[in-house]
Amino acid sequence: MSSLLLSLTVGTFVGGVAGYLGTLMLGRRMALVAGPLGHLTLPGIALALIYGFDISLGAFPFVVLGIVSIWLFEMRTKLPMEALTAVVFASGVAIAFLFLPIGQAEAALVGDVSTVNLLDATISVVLMTLVFLTILKIYPTMTLINVSEDLAKSQGIKVKKYNFIYLLLIAIIVALGVKVVGSLLTAALVAIPACSTRNLSKNMLQYVLGAIIVGIVSSFSGILLSEFSGFPAGPLIILVNSVIFLTSTILKR
Amino acid sequence: MKDDLVLRVKELNVELEGETVINNLSFELRKGDAVTIIGPNGAGKTVLLKTLLGLLPYKGEIIWKKNIRIGYVPQRLPFIKDIPLSVKDFLKLKRPSEKELEETLNSVGFKQNLLDKKTGDLSSGQFQRLLIAWSLIKDPQVLLFDEPTTGIDIEGEETVYRLLERLKESRELTVLLVTHDLSVVYTFSNNVICLNKQPICHGLPQKVLTPENLKRLYGEEVKYYRHKHLNAS
Numbered sequence: 313m314s315s316l317l318l319s320l321t322v323g324t325f326v327g328g329v330a331g332y333l334g335t336l337m338l339g340r341r342m343a344l345v346a347g348p349l350g351h352l353t354l355p356g357i358a359l360a361l362i363y364g365f366d367i368s369l370g371a372f373p374f375v376v377l378g379i380v381s382i383w384l385f386e387m388r389t390k391l392p393m394e395a396l397t398a399v400v401f402a403s404g405v406a407i408a409f410l411f412l413p414i415g416q417a418e419a420a421l422v423g424d425v426s427t428v429n430l431l432d433a434t435i436s437v438v439l440m441t442l443v444f445l446t447i448l449k450i451y452p453t454m455t456l457i458n459v460s461e462d463l464a465k466s467q468g469i470k471v472k473k474y475n476f477i478y479l480l481l482i483a484i485i486v487a488l489g490v491k492v493v494g495s496l497l498t499a500a501l502v503a504i505p506a507c508s509t510r511n512l513s514k515n516m517l518q519y520v521l522g523a524i525i526v527g528i529v530s531s532f533s534g535i536l537l538s539e540f541s542g543f544p545a546g547p548l549i550i551l552v553n554s555v556i557f558l559t560s561t562i563l564k565r
Numbered sequence: 566m567k568d569d570l571v572l573r574v575k576e577l578n579v580e581l582e583g584e585t586v587i588n589n590l591s592f593e594l595r596k597g598d599a600v601t602i603i604g605p606n607g608a609g610k611t612v613l614l615k616t617l618l619g620l621l622p623y624k625g626e627i628i629w630k631k632n633i634r635i636g637y638v639p640q641r642l643p644f645i646k647d648i649p650l651s652v653k654d655f656l657k658l659k660r661p662s663e664k665e666l667e668e669t670l671n672s673v674g675f676k677q678n679l680l681d682k683k684t685g686d687l688s689s690g691q692f693q694r695l696l697i698a699w700s701l702i703k704d705p706q707v708l709l710f711d712e713p714t715t716g717i718d719i720e721g722e723e724t725v726y727r728l729l730e731r732l733k734e735s736r737e738l739t740v741l742l743v744t745h746d747l748s749v750v751y752t753f754s755n756n757v758i759c760l761n762k763q764p765i766c767h768g769l770p771q772k773v774l775t776p777e778n779l780k781r782l783y784g785e786e787v788k789y790y791r792h793k794h795l796n797a798s
Contacts, residue, residue: 339648341644458644459642459648459658462618462620462639463639463642465620466618466620514651514681514683515653515654515681516648516649516650518649
C-alpha cells in the first residue's frame with residue numbers, strides 16, 4: 313500500500329507540473345518537442361537499467377545533450393526545429409536499441425512508477441516543487457515572449473536568458489516524466505492537459521489551473537486504475553488524458 | 566542634444582541576411598512631431614521601427630534622448646491566438662497598476678465589458694485599440710506605430726487615426742507612424758519619410774509628395790491602386 317502512495321505522490325506532482333509547463337509549450341507551438349526529447353532519453357535509461365541507477369538520472373544528461381545539439385544544429389543549418397528534432401531523436405532511439413536490455417524495455421518505453429522508493433519520491437517532489445515555483449515566477453514574461461519576442465525585447469527583457477531557463481525546465485520535466493509514463497509517452501503528459509483546457513478556457517487563469525488539474529487528475533486516476541487492472545500506469549495515465557481531451561472537444565462551443 | 570530633439574538618425578544602414586533593407590537614412594524627430602513613413606511593401610518600414618527599438622543590428626547612428634520612454638505598437642501579433650489570453654491578461658503582462666490599466670482602457674475607448682473577452686475573439690479594430698492600449702502603459706513619450714498591411718476597419722465613431730490624434734494631444738506624444746494610407750499622411754503628419762530601401766523624399770507632405778516622387782517611391786504600384794479604385798467606384 314505504501315508503494316502505491318509513493319507512486320501516487322510522484323505521479324500527481326509530475327503530472328501537475330508537466331501540465332503547467334505544457335501550457336507554455338503549447339503557446340509556443342512546441343508541445344511536441346517533449347516527445348522527441350523523451351525518446352532521446354532512451355540511451356540514458358538503458359544505461360541506468362544496465363548499471364542499476366535511477367532512470368531519471370540517466371535520462372537527464374541525454375535530454376540536455378539533445379536540447380543543446382538541436383539548438384546548435386538549428387543555428388548552423390537553419391533547418392526548422394521540428395525537422396532537426398526528428399533527426400536527433402531517431403538517432404537516440406537507434407543507439408538505445410543497440411544495448412537496451414530487451415527484457416526491461418517495457419519500463420523504459422512506457423514507464424514504471426510503481427518501483428519508486430522513498431528517496432526517489434522525495435527527490436521528485438522537491439524537484440517538482442522547485443520547477444513549479446520557477447514556472448510561476450517566469451510565467452508572465454514567458455507568455456509575453458510567446459506572444460512576441462519583439463514586444464518582449466522592446467520591454468528590455470533578456471529573451472535568451474528566459475529561453476535557457478525554459479529549456480532547462482523542459483529537460484527536468486522530461487527526465488522525471490519518463491519515470492512515470494516512459495520515454496514514448498512523455499510528450500502526451502505535457503501536451504494533452506494544455507490542449508484539453510485550451511479548448512475550454514477564456515483566460516489565462518482557467519487555462520493554467522485547468523491544465524494543472526487535468527495533469528493531476530489523469531496521473532492519479534491512471535495510477536489507481538493500474539493498481540486494479542494490472543496494466544502499466546503510463547499508458548493508462550495517457551488514456552485518461554485522451555478521454556478528457558475528447559470530452560473537452562465535445563464541450564467546446 | 567538640443568532640448569526638443571527626441572531622436573537623431575544618421576546614415577543608418579540595415580542589412581538582413583546579406584540584403585540591404587535600409588540604405589543611408591538620416592532624419593530627426595523633435596518633441597511633438599508626427600512623422601509618417603510611407604513606402605511599398607518590403608521597403609523597410611517595419612524594419613526601420615524595429616531597428617529604432619534596438620531589435621535589429623545596424624550601422625550608423627541612432628541616438629535617442631536620454632531616458633526616453635518609448636511605446637511600440639507592432640503591426641500584428643499572429644501568435645497571440647495560440648494562447649487563451651483575455652484583454653486584461655494581456656495588458657497585465659506589462660504590469661500596470663489597476664489605476665493605470667483603467668485609465669489606459671478609457672483613453673482608447675475600451676468598454677469595461679471587453680476586459681474579459683479573449684484577445685483572439687476581438688475584431689481587428691478592437692485588437693488595434695488593444696495594441697495601442699498596450700503601448701500607452703508606462704506612460705511613453707514617443708509612440709512607434711506600425712499599421713497592419715490589411716488596413717484598419719473603421720469602428721464606432723472614432724477611427725484609429727482620430728484616436729491617435731487625440732492621444733497625441735492629450736499625452737503630448739511624439740509619434741512615428743508607418744502607414745499605407747496617403748490621406749493619413751496629409752491629415753496627421755507634419756513630416757513624411759518616403760522609404761523604398763533608399764530614402765526617396767523627406768519633408769512636409771504637401772511639398773514633397775509630388776507625382777514624380779510618388780512614382781519614384783511606388784513605381785507602377787500607384788497606377789495599379791488607382792486603377793482598382795476607379796473600378797470599385
